Amino acid sequence: MKGVIKEKFGIQVRQLSVYQTYECFQTPNSFFLIIPVSQFSEAELTELYYMSQYLQEQSDPYVSVFIFTKDGELTFEHEGKSYALLKAVPPVTNRSFSVGAELAEFHRKGRGFPYEVKDAGRIGQWKDLWGKRIDQLEAFWQQKIQMPPHEPFDKKMIESFPYYLGLSENAVQYLVDTELDDKPQVTDSGTICHQRMERNTWSPESLIRIPADWVFDHAARDLAEYMRHTFLYHREDLLNQGFHFLQEYEQITPLSSFSKRLMYSRLLFPLHYFETVEGYYISSETEKHYYEENLDSILADSGRYEQFLNIGEELMNMKSGEVFVPSVTWLGKGTVK
Template sequence: MLQLMQQYIPGFTGKPVSYRNYHAYQTTERLYVIIPARTDQDSYYELAAITVYMQEAGFPRLAQPMLTTEGQILTVYENTAYLVVEMPPPYSRSLDAHGAELAAFHQLGAGCPFAPDTLSSYGKWSDLWTVRLSQAERLYSNIYQKRPLVHEERVFLDTFHYVIGRTELAIQYLNETSNEFRFTDYDQPTTVFTKYQSELADTYVLPHSIIYDHPARDLAEYMRTAFCAEEEMETGEFLQSYMQQRPLSVFGMRVLYARLIMPLHLFDQIEKGLTGKAYETLIMQQSKYEQRLAGLFDHMQVDTRTLEIPMLENYL
């Protein structure tokens, strides 16, 4: 890994350390973190431009992707492409309430002077979900024809029609939401995370999972984690502190709801593999997940009848 770092800083020397399970190097002045690349170079160039903008706009906690001495943003080392980020200097300001921090992050990102292309998922959820469903259906067909089956495969076959049903409901709800006219400037795309897991509650933010999308994506993925948790998490304060800074429109509420109807956590586990008990455990938790989803708008203190927001039971 030291040879990799020397492609960014000639003659580099530093102490090898670990940072959030990533390889890293510590010098007397800075920490450098080495992250396996997930996508193509163009996306990371866009990411680098976004991080520069965010830092200059008032978010100094964001690490900055580095370029090699040859101007490349990714480096291949032992057949794996890596992104290297330089961590910011020590930061002492106390953080605001979690939801307020996320709202401020979204507000800064919405002011970005250029619209990312390869990093953007805005308006693409329906197509992306359809692709993931098709991939899972192919897996179902392959396993259905297989004999003998292990326990985990039987569980998958027995429950996949539920996954299909929920996915089709989510896509239908999302497509109907595209006709919703009650939207605001807060529905414009902004900087979000692929799967928000409270990253902004940390002192520093690694940028490799930042993309461009509707802000409800981060709210949905935070709520998904809460709904999947064994013990019920406090979510009302999080949502209220966010909405005090950036109120959700009716369109935004419906987008949020659609994403939570979509069982993305089940797809994530299916794509990781069916070995072990993880998928079965998630399936067994789905009744609790759906109970918590039914209380979403209560957490938000939103009257769905007054606002005429369609609820899931209208589709069943």
């Protein structure tokens, strides 16, 4: 890799290290990230390039930007895979900041992106994307039922899928009702978001914005995924701080009822269940144990997740006498394990 970077960019690399999941290196004045991009089409990568350029023009101090090869290419090849080289300011640690306020400001800038986004766009597509995912897993579930004997993971998936199918269909219906009953406001226009906004996407150690993590979507995507990740992996923070993250966000950008309902529909959709089941069946034998543990944790937490959804709905309605987020009446009726 060092040799390829010297050849393609004329940059001498002394030592490669790791930042989050990406290889990286430093020169006296700059910090570089080596990003795998084989999963992107050329059109999608070009859109991400323009987004990063735009945010740099908006004086976002943490955005990383694409560096072209000597031949004027966005990508380079190494051992049969495509990569891009991104340049950023060196990471700053121990910086105190509010994730909610920082994300609201990032979304505010992203809404001003002046070009049409097609390949990296997800806005307005949730219903179709969720529908395809539901249909695929339901067809797979039907096959599994007909194919005994089953591994322990198969049995758990077979038994749990009808519940998560019901939750998924509720999410789709909630989304459809939101789009029929409510009107988007100015702040509901598309913006630069993340594929998955997690707790560690932005932290004092990882403030760099990486275009390979982005999609163009409604801001509710990031808000919902951050809350979901907090529930799944940082339960103590959720208990101690509640929905403080949303309050920080709303100090910069108040959320419309449309935003809140969109966010709630996304939390209703059990993406964590789908990703775990799908991940298990496409993983190698050595990786399967991770997905087995994940599924056990999700199933044990199903009652608490319903409780989390109920509390979220109550808190989002609390500020107003008006019901912003209609309740899903059957949630929380079961026992909390």
